[in-house]
Amino acid sequence: MYLLNRAQRHTVNxxxxxxxxxxxxxxxxxxxxxxYLKSVLLLHDxxxxxxxxxxxxxxxxxxxxxxxxxxxSIWVTVVAMMITAPVxxxxxxxxxxxxxxxxxxxxxxxIDILAGIPSVVYGLWxxxxxxxxxxxxxxxxxxxxxxxxxxxxxxxxxSIMIIPFVLNILIEIFRSIxxxxxxxxxxxxxxxxxxxxxxxxxxxLPGIIxxxxxxxxxxxxxxxxxxxxxxxxxxxxxxxxxxxYTLPALIANNYGEMLSIPKYDSALMFAALLLxxxxxxxxxxxxxxxxxxxxx
Amino acid sequence: xxxxxxxxxKFFKLxxxxxxxxxxxxxxxxxxxxxxxxxxxxxxEMLTQVPHGGYYYGKGGGILNAILGSLSLAFGATVxxxxxxxxxxxxxxxxxxxxxxxxxxxxxxxxxxxxIPSIVYGAFGFSLMIFFGLQTSLLAGILTVTLFIxxxxxxxxxxxxCTVPIGLQEAAxxxxxxxxxxxxxxxxxxxxxxxxxxxxxxxxxxxxDAAAVLFTAGYxxxxxxxxxxxxxxxxxxxxxxxxxxxxxxxxxxxxSALVLTLIILIVSLFSRGLGKRYHKTKINF
Numbered sequence: 001m002y003l004l005n006r007a008q009r010h011t012v013n014x015x016x017x018x019x020x021x022x023x024x025x026x027x028x029x030x031x032x033x034x035x036y037l038k039s040v041l042l043l044h045d046x047x048x049x050x051x052x053x054x055x056x057x058x059x060x061x062x063x064x065x066x067x068x069x070x071x072x073s074i075w076v077t078v079v080a081m082m083i084t085a086p087v088x089x090x091x092x093x094x095x096x097x098x099x100x101x102x103x104x105x106x107x108x109x110x111i112d113i114l115a116g117i118p119s120v121v122y123g124l125w126x127x128x129x130x131x132x133x134x135x136x137x138x139x140x141x142x143x144x145x146x147x148x149x150x151x152x153x154x155x156x157x158x159s160i161m162i163i164p165f166v167l168n169i170l171i172e173i174f175r176s177i178x179x180x181x182x183x184x185x186x187x188x189x190x191x192x193x194x195x196x197x198x199x200x201x202x203x204x205l206p207g208i209i210x211x212x213x214x215x216x217x218x219x220x221x222x223x224x225x226x227x228x229x230x231x232x233x234x235x236x237x238x239x240x241x242x243x244x245y246t247l248p249a250l251i252a253n254n255y256g257e258m259l260s261i262p263k264y265d266s267a268l269m270f271a272a273l274l275l276x277x278x279x280x281x282x283x284x285x286x287x288x289x290x291x292x293x294x295x296x
Numbered sequence: 297x298x299x300x301x302x303x304x305x306k307f308f309k310l311x312x313x314x315x316x317x318x319x320x321x322x323x324x325x326x327x328x329x330x331x332x333x334x335x336x337x338x339x340x341e342m343l344t345q346v347p348h349g350g351y352y353y354g355k356g357g358g359i360l361n362a363i364l365g366s367l368s369l370a371f372g373a374t375v376x377x378x379x380x381x382x383x384x385x386x387x388x389x390x391x392x393x394x395x396x397x398x399x400x401x402x403x404x405x406x407x408x409x410x411x412i413p414s415i416v417y418g419a420f421g422f423s424l425m426i427f428f429g430l431q432t433s434l435l436a437g438i439l440t441v442t443l444f445i446x447x448x449x450x451x452x453x454x455x456x457x458c459t460v461p462i463g464l465q466e467a468a469x470x471x472x473x474x475x476x477x478x479x480x481x482x483x484x485x486x487x488x489x490x491x492x493x494x495x496x497x498x499x500x501x502x503x504x505d506a507a508a509v510l511f512t513a514g515y516x517x518x519x520x521x522x523x524x525x526x527x528x529x530x531x532x533x534x535x536x537x538x539x540x541x542x543x544x545x546x547x548x549x550x551x552s553a554l555v556l557t558l559i560i561l562i563v564s565l566f567s568r569g570l571g572k573r574y575h576k577t578k579i580n581f
Contacts, residue, residue, distance in 0.1 A: 006474070009476065009511050010358070017391070018428075020381070020387075021383070023380060024447075024450065027409050027447075028409050028412070060314065077393075087315045087318060090312040095316065112322055113327075113564070114322075117557065118531055119504075119507050119531075120504070120531040120556070121536055121556060124538060124550070125329055128327055128333065128565055160322055160326075165469075192305065193301075214411065217411050218413075221415060223415040224415065224535065225298050232503075251418075252415060252507060252510055255511050272419035275415065279412050279413060280411075280412070287407065295431070
């Protein structure tokens with residue numbers, strides 16, 4: 001019935017497993033080395049500080065300043081987190097502490113659907129709903145002239161995209177806090193909100209920080225949705241109503257012409273390397289927070 | 297409770313309710329606006345034909361090339377990720393069960409890889425393509441998307457496999473099974489529903505992602521024919537149609553977005569349904 005006997009099958013299966021495992025374990029290093037080798041051409045001619053802090057982006061003249069893109073990415077990410085963080089924290093507390101079990105059963109599919117919607121669809125929704133809302137209502141109401149395609153639009157769309165991700169972690173964290181802690185605080189006469197404020201949030205703090213950190217890393221690398229609503233103007237934004245440009249959008253917008261200008265491909269690979277470094281760094285740091293949370 | 301405390305209590309509870317219903321309302325608005333715009337412009341022609349000449353200026357045709365392209369790309373990537381991913385997840389939970397430190401290091405690496413943005417995979421796939429002298433093709437797209445969904449696949453299988461009770465494993469050992477038999481015959485059956493969920497989840501991720509295939513899969517108006525030909529994908533077709541100034545083409549972008557969203561919703565419904573159905577074959581302790 002079988003081609004091989006039992007011992008041979010065991011050997012084949014085990015080898016297959018180990019090869020796969022090695023491939024997966026070396027993947028992050030492979031990514032890093034691959035991108036580094038491609039961007040070394042650029043790093044050879046320019047210093048790292050020049051690339052990151054120079055403001056002029058003119059690939060045809062050989063000027064590669066990533067500063068506007070880095071600033072744009074930071075703006076978009078930070079504003080998005082400012083929307084996501086309070087909403088997620090409040091919702092996570094509400095669904096774990098105040099509502100009955102069945103409410104979580106409604107929330108879970110909702111979170112799953114939000115997480116499943118592809119980023120292009122989010123971008124399209126941003127163009128359909130958020131951009132006109134900002135240019136027609138929010139801008140004039142605040143007395144700002146804006147096209148709608150702006151840092152704010154990108155941040156809002158982005159904040160919705162990372163809500164399911166952050167919320168899932170936060171709900172997990174609040175559910176893992178032992179009930180005894182809560183009961184002890186309540187029996188000492190604390191109100192429910194006091195218990196949440198002084199006991200639960202304090203206990204969960206490393207976990208909460210980690211959840212926000214993971215969300216931040218995810219937001220920093222998001223490409224298509226941001227690209228579609230951020231405006232793509234290479235300029236330092238002065239307010240959230242200005243258009244901007246982000247690192248992922250830079251890579252995605254210029255892949256077509258990158259082989260026609262010298263060092264252009266190397267510059268885009270350097271942008272990818274920067275993204276990779278930021279993502280790895282954030283995930284590493286946040287991992288330590290999670291480990292600390294699990295220890296106490 | 298003092299008056300101030302009561303007010304604080306009420307105030308924050310109100311904020312929490314607002315935040316929760318804000319999320320639900322946003323979800324409703326997104327689904328509503330995609331369906332409302334998409335249903336208006338979707339037609340049978342769009343689903344069954346490839347773009348004709350002048351399609352991007354408003355002439356006839358459809359997005360069959362993108363639908364089939366996306367399905368074949370996501371299918372190929374899911375199969376490949378399954379072939380590489382399942383043994384890794386099994387190895388972690390059967391062979392390395394006594395080496396907790398090694399397992400936690402590998403899980404940590406996987407979490408790191410999961411966090412890497414898909415555009416980085418796209419760029420990496422592109423540089424690999426150049427290195428091997430390949431053109432943009434279905435194969436290059438499949439390989440890139442495989443790398444991208446691999447950590448998702450492994451970690452979600454891992455979550456299920458690590459719940460298999462140790463007693464089951466010991467029983468199998470006592471009957472004389474070796475480790476690979478336990479992995480492929482016992483663990484896979486016990487966690488069948490979880491494995492299906494992991495596969496479908498990865499499929500959904502693979503089909504919806506645009507940044508990874510932007511560089512590698514290319515774009516074409518023809519149906520996918522062969523691994524070494526470029527292939528159209530739904531997310532990119534939405535993106536290209538939307539950047540057209542012609543309103544009719546933009547309307548088709550809304551319809552394409554509806555198609556993509558529906559595919560993903562159906563896949564996620566399936567994964568819930570199948571998960572429940574195969575729960576019955578599981579041995580309960």
